[in-house]
């Protein structure tokens with residue numbers, strides 16, 4: 001199948017080309033991010049392949065359908081950037097990669113927690129300057145702390161296990177469904193309000209939906225434990241960033257580690273080191289000594305990129321063969 005690959009980076013091309021030897025699709029790569037204006041680049045392609053910050057709203061999907069696109073293949077798990085109702089109305093099939101390597105994201109989450117909790121990036125900058133003083137680098141043990149995991153799906157369940165079994169935390173969890181294996185491992189399910197109130201460390205692993213948007217807001221921060229550590233490797237808009245900044249300024253929030261950010265679409269995945277960043281909220285976040293931010297890289301492992309490429313190309317092969325794709329995303333499932 002002819003596929004227009006948007007937001008294509010060198011690593012996307014490397015892993016897609018390697019996996020494509022098995023499938024033989026015709027893949028063309030575009031640096032551009034997909035939106036209503038760039039959709040015309042897909043003219044003549046029955047399928048587009050996109051990533052987390054490509055915008056598949058109704059206008060883009062209309063434009064894609066008008067130039068003949070019938071399939072959208074997301075090379076990611078989340079699908080909050082797609083108007084699925086519009087896609088269905090237009091007869092556009094949407095596929096995703098539901099699970100490529102939850103370990104990649106879970107392990108990175110633990111890395112962020114340790115890094116921010118133990119001041120590892122600050123310590124490393126000091127050592128590089130031959131400053132071996134330890135003042136200001138005091139951390140906290142994870143062992144014995146109360147960790148709250150919101151969303152115990154593929155990634156959250158692993159994080160809960162790592163915190164509980166690996167680090168000896170008391171783990172509270174919140175989800176629409178309870179995982180009996182986690183309960184057997186000593187994880188305690190509680191309502192989300194209880195978790196947000198009682199946890200010393202809150203790690204977010206639920207999807208972004210209207211119900212979870214700004215889950216961490218001024219109210220949640222006011223109710224949280226003093227010095228709470230907030231970690232988000234899921235989707236930026238789970239946190240109200242302005243409320244987070246106020247929480248940091250008042251010292252109610254003791255540490256923050258983010259791999260995702262509400263307005264990341266204007267920043268992440270590009271080298272902007274020669275630009276003047278216009279996002280004052282993001283710039284303010286960077287000024288706090290107890291904030292650690294990475295640019296949506298929790299998924300970025302050899303294993304995950306290989307699995308993403310294989311699953312995406314297999315879904316496109318299913319569509320081409322006229323079969324119902326296993327990893328199809330449908331509107332009713334999402335909003336539920």
Ligand code: NAI
Nearest residue numbers: 078151152153154155156174175205206207233234298299
């Ligand atoms: P999953 O679908 O396996 O798990 C999500 C869990 O959240 C499910 O158990 C679901 O029942 C639960 N949930 C839904 N609504 C909830 C609510 N209101 N409160 C509490 N729990 C709720 O998804 P997976 O694979 O674990 O991914 C989690 C999130 O991580 C994804 O939605 C995606 O946005 C993000 N992600 C981030 C990556 C990164 O590189 N930073 C890479 C991959 C995923």
